[in-house]
Amino acid sequence: MLDVPPAATHHPGLDALLLHHEVDKFNAAYAAALDEQRLADWVEMFTEDAFYVVISRENADKGMPVGLIYCDSKAMIHDRAFALEKTAMFAPRYLRHIIGNLQVLGEEERGAIRARANYVVIQVLYDRPDAKLHQVGVYHDVFRRVDGVLKLAERRCIYDNLLVDNALCLPV
Amino acid sequence: MLDVPPAATHHPGLDALLLHHEVDKFNAAYAAALDEQRLADWVEMFTEDAFYVVISRENADKGMPVGLIYCDSKAMIHDRAFALEKTAMFAPRYLRHIIGNLQVLGEEERGAIRARANYVVIQVLYDRPDAKLHQVGVYHDVFRRVDGVLKLAERRCIYDNLLVDNALCLPV
Amino acid sequence: MLDVPPAATHHPGLDALLLHHEVDKFNAAYAAALDEQRLADWVEMFTEDAFYVVISRENADKGMPVGLIYCDSKAMIHDRAFALEKTAMFAPRYLRHIIGNLQVLGEEERGAIRARANYVVIQVLYDRPDAKLHQVGVYHDVFRRVDGVLKLAERRCIYDNLLVDNALCLPV
Numbered sequence: 001m002l003d004v005p006p007a008a009t010h011h012p013g014l015d016a017l018l019l020h021h022e023v024d025k026f027n028a029a030y031a032a033a034l035d036e037q038r039l040a041d042w043v044e045m046f047t048e049d050a051f052y053v054v055i056s057r058e059n060a061d062k063g064m065p066v067g068l069i070y071c072d073s074k075a076m077i078h079d080r081a082f083a084l085e086k087t088a089m090f091a092p093r094y095l096r097h098i099i100g101n102l103q104v105l106g107e108e109e110r111g112a113i114r115a116r117a118n119y120v121v122i123q124v125l126y127d128r129p130d131a132k133l134h135q136v137g138v139y140h141d142v143f144r145r146v147d148g149v150l151k152l153a154e155r156r157c158i159y160d161n162l163l164v165d166n167a168l169c170l171p172v
Numbered sequence: 173m174l175d176v177p178p179a180a181t182h183h184p185g186l187d188a189l190l191l192h193h194e195v196d197k198f199n200a201a202y203a204a205a206l207d208e209q210r211l212a213d214w215v216e217m218f219t220e221d222a223f224y225v226v227i228s229r230e231n232a233d234k235g236m237p238v239g240l241i242y243c244d245s246k247a248m249i250h251d252r253a254f255a256l257e258k259t260a261m262f263a264p265r266y267l268r269h270i271i272g273n274l275q276v277l278g279e280e281e282r283g284a285i286r287a288r289a290n291y292v293v294i295q296v297l298y299d300r301p302d303a304k305l306h307q308v309g310v311y312h313d314v315f316r317r318v319d320g321v322l323k324l325a326e327r328r329c330i331y332d333n334l335l336v337d338n339a340l341c342l343p344v
Numbered sequence: 345m346l347d348v349p350p351a352a353t354h355h356p357g358l359d360a361l362l363l364h365h366e367v368d369k370f371n372a373a374y375a376a377a378l379d380e381q382r383l384a385d386w387v388e389m390f391t392e393d394a395f396y397v398v399i400s401r402e403n404a405d406k407g408m409p410v411g412l413i414y415c416d417s418k419a420m421i422h423d424r425a426f427a428l429e430k431t432a433m434f435a436p437r438y439l440r441h442i443i444g445n446l447q448v449l450g451e452e453e454r455g456a457i458r459a460r461a462n463y464v465v466i467q468v469l470y471d472r473p474d475a476k477l478h479q480v481g482v483y484h485d486v487f488r489r490v491d492g493v494l495k496l497a498e499r500r501c502i503y504d505n506l507l508v509d510n511a512l513c514l515p516v
Binding site for chain 1: 351353358361362365369371372373375376379438440441442443444464466468470472473474475476477
Binding site for chain 3: 179181186189190193197199200201203204207266268269270271272292294296298300301302303304305
């Protein structure tokens with residue numbers, strides 16, 4: 001694993017801005033991969049040892065790690081995605097992510113970049129006119145560069161709500 | 173038509189960031205024009221030969237170009253807007269756009285800039301407390317500079333849903 | 345009060361971009377403070393003489409200043425927040441802000457920065473699966489730097505709708 005950050009500008013504000021933009025672009029690409037049901041691309045956005053969980057705000061506030069989805073490696077994330085591809089991805093629904101309010105909280109030792117962002121996932125059932133707020137919450141993230149490219153080493157998706165008419169645990 | 177890009181910084185990351193910001197500002201101004209019902213301003217955001225369509229995701233996925241709105245010139249967009257001004261704009265509803273997840277996909281030959289972004293349009297009927305997700309989808313765009321100012325040469329609005337209680341085909 | 349802007353880059357586009365980013369970061373931090381119910385932090389984001397109102401679009405359009413919330417100093421905002429902390433903050437609901445479509449409209453005399461942004465506040469009642477659009481609207485803002493840090497000298501929150509099942513006037 002190489003850690004190749006982009007060229008520095010030697011202006012602290014600009015370097016912070018470039019990093020913010022890099023994470024912002026990552027999140028837009030992440031949302032597009034899920035919205036377009038390109039799950040193989042989605043899996044590739046995680047590091048080999050990535051931690052990915054989807055957990056309720058109530059449980060997160062209580063420090064209870066029990067979640068809807070729990071993966072502690074890219075292999076588990078991959079299995080999850082492929083299981084979905086055989087089921088949910090062909091179910092008649094569209095999803096659309098809006099990721100906003102990005103905060104890059106800092107670059108830590110060993111190149112880990114902590115960030116957070118709010119997310120809204122809107123679900124539309126085929127041939128139905130009404131869109132619904134499927135899931136609303138916050139991402140708590142740790143990014144790392146792998147060969148110069150940002151990857152998610154950790155994404156904890158903490159949702160305020162979960163629409164119960166969706167029996168499937170879709171990734172967000 | 174002059175093609176005057178902003179001053180280059182000679183730092184590839186910063187130049188990409190400036191372009192991203194330029195498109196982001198465009199989208200915020202575009203949303204404000206529609207939200208504030210300034211349709212004449214909205215029309216001016218397109219090139220003379222602009223292509224503007226609003227089409228369902230289902231039809232877009234099948235390669236069927238049949239849409240809710242179809243305009244292949246600024247003149248048609250203008251007619252559309254003025255027809256609306258005589259009808260829908262005085263109908264008792266507010267619209268509010270959220271445009272997010274912008275991706276600038278690249279600058280092509282002849283200065284064409286391809287981009288995409290997710291959008292949510294929220295509708296509120298006057299004196300009604302509940303806001304509704306009127307339309308949720310993705311913009312597939314081509315921008316060009318006219319006299320140094322970004323304009324939309326193409327915007328394909330591909331919606332996941334369309335709230336049927338809205339008989340009018342409002343621009344998004 | 346010191347007015348210490350960040351280091352200039354001497355590139356007009358970059359300086360505008362840095363300012364935009366500074367306001368964008370402010371809004372993300374503002375949303376996080378409210379979403380996480382850190383009301384004391386929220387109060388600190390205003391200047392001493394700040395003007396903060398929450399008003400309907402209908403009244404704003406008519407030039408009627410009567411609003412849901414009216415504060416013309418940080419002291420009043422503080423009182424408002426603490427009154428809430430004794431009531432609403434322990435009510436069983438989560439709020440989640442999405443702030444988008446930021447437009448920095450310019451830097452005026454005496455360092456005042458005018459901006460606007462659209463906002464959506466989504467409400468979730470505890471143990472309920474459905475998230476609702478609590479409030480949708482636009483912020484009209486004036487920022488000032490206090491000791492080099494951006495603060496809100498004015499935030500007018502103009503909402504398209506207000507969900508009536510919420511009797512409490514929560515800050516947005």
